Amino acid sequence: MRRTARLLTGTALAVATTGLVTAPAYAGNTSGLDVYPSTAAPGGTVTVNTAACGGRGTAAGDATAVGAGTFTLAPSTHEGEAIGQFRVPPSAQPGTYEIVARCAEGDKRLTGDLVVAVATAGDQVQPRGSVKTGVGGALGPDPVQTAAGVAALAVAAAGGTWLLHRRARGDGI
Structure with a gap:
């Protein structure tokens, strides 16, 4: 028990320390372009900002x-x-893309990276369509056919139960 507790404590400490070491601190990027979120899903909105264009720069x-x-x-x-903001098109393919901005005053070119991923943390992609497994789907989603199938199964179960009951009594089949 003590060994497990020590192992869990050590693991938690390692995770906490790693998180502190790798967590980026925000300090306005004065030489480039900040892209937030840096990883976005197709259809998501991305915000881009910079302090490199001056106080009232566009x-x-x-x-x-x-x-x-x-x-x-x-x-x-x-x-x-x-x-500024833009929307990642729903047709965007996964990958890393360079986002560019040019300051209105001067000839300053700023760049930042955007990673397009299928889904980001917190988002869930809902499946669409059918899976071609070769099993089922013969009747389709028709409620009348589904009810008929359930009724046929109920009759088969009742008949099987009746036959087993007769056999147990010794009446035969």
């Missing part, structure tokens, strides 16, 4: 690599940051 965003087209980054309520 920028032209380009997400054509993922198929989302262009978007605008405008000054936000956060001092010195420009922010």
Whole structure:
């Protein structure tokens, strides 16, 4: 018992320490483009922001690599940051895509990466369509046919029970 407790405590401590070491701290990225969330599912909304375009700077965003087209980054309520959004197209394929922004003032080109995944944490993908297993599906979803099948099974069960009861009494078949 003590060995198990020690093992669990050590594992929990290792997980907590790893989480602290690998957890990124937010400190405004002044030289690039922040993409949030950095991993998105097709159909999701992505927010892009930067502090590299100056206090009242705007920028032209380009997400054509993922198929989302262009978007605008405008000054936000956060001092010195420009922010914009785009939607990942439902037809986007999984992979890593470069998102680009060009500041309106100057010739500054900023980049950030977006990873498109089938599903992100917390999202659930619902299955669609049928599975071709070769089993079942002969009657289809018709309620009348389903009721007839259930009735046939009930009659077979009742008949089997009656035959077993007669045999147990010695009446024969």
